[in-house]
Amino acid sequence: MEIGNLQPLILGIESSCDETAAAVVEQGHHIRSSVVASQLDIHAKYGGVVPELASREHLRAIGPVVAQALAQARVSLEHLNAIAVTSGPGLVGSLLVGVTYAKALCFARQIPLIAVNHVEGHIHSVLLEHAVEFPSAALVVSGGHTHLFEVLKIGEYRILGKTRDDAAGEAYDKVAKLLGFGYPGGPIVDKLASYGNPRAVRFTLAKMKGNDLDFSFSGLKTAVLRWTKERDISAEVEHRRQLSTASVEEWRAATPQATLDLLASFQHTVIEELLRRTAAAAEQIGAQTAIVAGGVASNAGLRERAAQYKELDFYFPDPSLATDNAAMIAAAAFPKYERQIFAGFDLKAQAGLMLA
Ligand code: KG4
Ligand code: ZN
Numbered sequence: 001m002e003i004g005n006l007q008p009l010i011l012g013i014e015s016s017c018d019e020t021a022a023a024v025v026e027q028g029h030h031i032r033s034s035v036v037a038s039q040l041d042i043h044a045k046y047g048g049v050v051p052e053l054a055s056r057e058h059l060r061a062i063g064p065v066v067a068q069a070l071a072q073a074r075v076s077l078e079h080l081n082a083i084a085v086t087s088g089p090g091l092v093g094s095l096l097v098g099v100t101y102a103k104a105l106c107f108a109r110q111i112p113l114i115a116v117n118h119v120e121g122h123i124h125s126v127l128l129e130h131a132v133e134f135p136s137a138a139l140v141v142s143g144g145h146t147h148l149f150e151v152l153k154i155g156e157y158r159i160l161g162k163t164r165d166d167a168a169g170e171a172y173d174k175v176a177k178l179l180g181f182g183y184p185g186g187p188i189v190d191k192l193a194s195y196g197n198p199r200a201v202r203f204t205l206a207k208m209k210g211n212d213l214d215f216s217f218s219g220l221k222t223a224v225l226r227w228t229k230e231r232d233i234s235a236e237v238e239h240r241r242q243l244s245t246a247s248v249e250e251w252r253a254a255t256p257q258a259t260l261d262l263l264a265s266f267q268h269t270v271i272e273e274l275l276r277r278t279a280a281a282a283e284q285i286g287a288q289t290a291i292v293a294g295g296v297a298s299n300a301g302l303r304e305r306a307a308q309y310k311e312l313d314f315y316f317p318d319p320s321l322a323t324d325n326a327a328m329i330a331a332a333a334f335p336k337y338e339r340q341i342f343a344g345f346d347l348k349a350q351a352g353l354m355l356a
C-alpha cells in the first residue's frame with residue numbers, strides 16, 4: 001500500500017437513497033477511490049425509487065462496494081483512521097443498511113465511527129475541491145432537497161429557505177415522467193432543453209407569502225400538466241415511453257419542437273428561481289460566494305447561467321460528485337475526525353435528520 005505523507009484515511013459509506021456508495025478519502029480532500037453502485041435500472045420501470053427494493057439492493061451491494069473501494073484505494077481495513085456513514089436524512093430502510101454495516105466494521109476493528117448528515121455531505125462535494133470564502137450561501141438541490149443555508153464556517157449552518165412542496169430534482173423527475181422520458185428525468189431534460197426556446201412558454205409563478213427565500217415547484221409542475229392537457233400529445237408521449245434507454249439523439253428525434261420548447265422553458269424557469277433566491281440569500285447574509293450542490297448541480301444550463309452572475313462567485317461540484325456518492329461523506333467527516341466528534345454504537349438511521 002502507498003500511504004504517502006497525507007493521511008488520515010477515512011472510509012465513507014452512503015446508502016440514503018438509491019445509490020450504494022463507498023469511498024476512501026485521504027486528509028479530507030484527496031479521493032483515493034469512489035465507488036457508486038446505482039440502482040437506477042431497478043427503479044426506472046416504476047418511475048421512481050421503491051423503498052423496499054432499495055433496501056434489498058443496498059444489502060446485496062454494500063459488501064462488494066466497500067471491498068471495491070478499499071481495493072481501488074489500495075488500503076485495507078487496518079489502515080483506516082475512521083469510518084464515516086450517512087445517518088440521515090433519507091429512506092430509513094436504506095440508511096439502516098449503511099449505518100449497520102459501518103457500525104459492524106467499526107466494532108470489529110475498533111475504528112472510530114463518524115455520523116454524517118447527507119446534506120452536509122453534498123456541501124462538502126464542493127468544499128473538498130474548492131477553498132470557498134465564508135460566509136457563503138449554499139443551495140443544496142437534488143431529488144429530495146431544495147434548501148438554502150448560510151455556511152458560517154465548516155460545521156456551522158443556518159437554514160435560510162427551503163422548498164414548501166417539491167424539490168427541484170423531483171419537479172424534473174415528475175415533468176419527465178409526465179412527458180414519457182425515463183427516470184431520473186433531470187439529465188435528459190437538461191440535454192434536450194438546449195434544443196428548445198426557453199422563452200416559448202411563459203410560466204407565471206405564484207408569489208410566495210412569508211419567507212421570500214423559500215421555494216415552490218408544484219405550481220410549475222401543474223402548469224406543465226395543463227400545457228400537456230391543452231394539446232393532444234399522447235401519441236408522442238407513448239412513443240417515448242417505449243424508448244427508455246435511448247440516446248440523446250433518439251430522444252430528440254422523438255420530441256417535436258413544441259415539446260423541446262416546453263422543456264427549455266421549464267428548465268429556464270427552474271434555473272431562474274434557484275439562482276435568483278441564492279443571490280438574494282447571499283446578499284442578505286453579506287456573502288460573496290455561493291455553493292451549489294446536489295444532483296441538480298450537474299445541470300449544464302444552471303452552471304452556464306450562474307457564471308453570468310458578476311457580483312457572486314458560484315462554486316459547483318465536479319459532475320462526478322454532484323449526485324450521491326461516498327467521497328463527499330468521507331470529506332464531510334474529516335473536520336469531525338480532527339475534532340474527534342465520534343458517534344456511538346447506538347447511532348440511529350434518522351430519516352428526517354435536519355442540518356440546521
Ligand atoms: O443528489 P441526488 O443524486 O439524490 C438525492 O439526494 O436526491 O440527486 C438526484 C436528482 C434527481 O432528481 C435527478 O433528476 C436530478 O438530481 N438531476 C438533475 C440533473 N442530473 C441529476 N436535474 C437537472 N439537471 C441535471 N443535469
Ligand atoms: Zn443526495
